[in-house]
Amino acid sequence: MTERLYFLSDSLIAEVEVLACTATAEGYAVELRATPFHPQGGGQPSDTGWIGTAEVQRVVQDGERILHQVNRPLQPGRVLARVDEQRRRLHARLHSAGHLIGHIGETHGWQPVKAHHWPGEGKIEFVPGLEPRPLDGAALQAHFDALVEADLPLHSEVDAAGQRQVRFGEDVARYACGGTHVRSTRTVGQLSVLGLKEKKGRLLVSYDMAGA
Numbered sequence: 763m764t765e766r767l768y769f770l771s772d773s774l775i776a777e778v779e780v781l782a783c784t785a786t787a788e789g790y791a792v793e794l795r796a797t798p799f800h801p802q803g804g805g806q807p808s809d810t811g812w813i814g815t816a817e818v819q820r821v822v823q824d825g826e827r828i829l830h831q832v833n834r835p836l837q838p839g840r841v842l843a844r845v846d847e848q849r850r851r852l853h854a855r856l857h858s859a860g861h862l863i864g865h866i867g868e869t870h871g872w873q874p875v876k877a878h879h880w881p882g883e884g885k886i887e888f889v890p891g892l893e894p895r896p897l898d899g900a901a902l903q904a905h906f907d908a909l910v911e912a913d914l915p916l917h918s919e920v921d922a923a924g925q926r927q928v929r930f931g932e933d934v935a936r937y938a939c940g941g942t943h944v945r946s947t948r949t950v951g952q953l954s955v956l957g958l959k960e961k962k963g964r965l966l967v968s969y970d971m972a973g974a
């Protein structure tokens with residue numbers, strides 16, 4: 763089981779231990795004892811970066827293990843790893859925006875059930891809660907802007923079951939989440955609501971971020 767350093771720390775540089783390196787069709791798959799790299803999943807693309815001199819092109823979950831696809835072989839042992847900061851920041855902004863949109867939907871009686879936070883493809887799907895009320899793009903944008911302006915700090919804690927609970931400020935909905943986040947909402951930046959429609963009783967919001 764790979765320990766997930768990014769769960770408790772935003773540090774993008776870590777000394778890691780290479781446990782195994784296996785040749786694959788695309789290059790090499792590297793297993794670390796503990797990793798600062800967020801793997802693809804939970805609606806987010808994976809981090810990229812470097813392990814020693816090897817470039818990390820993609821990171822995936824394989825059961826309890828996290829595998830790093832790299833372009834050259836690595837020897838077992840300790841080495842420095844570095845997560846690509848620009849890409850991490852962008853994904854954290856897009857994903858954190860998803861938390862805020864999910865919360866805004868909930869305040870209108872909608873439950874978020876699916877989320878996809880890839881650049882240029884941001885999408886959140888809601889099902890009706892108890893008393894769903896219409897939500898239009900202007901109201902969503904205004905509420906989002908207010909949450910960003912309030913610069914609400916990130917709260918992240920791992921509960922007794924080992925699940926990480928994440929929320930912004932005191933009043934924004936809390937979600938069980940293994941993703942990467944901004945430290946406070948102002949860093950999320952400017953939202954563009956690309957589409958908002960009700961289809962077959964579901965509410966679909968598609969979005970992007972300025973500078974994404």
Ligand SMILES: [Zn+2]
Binds near residue numbers: 857861943
């Ligand atoms: Zn999250």
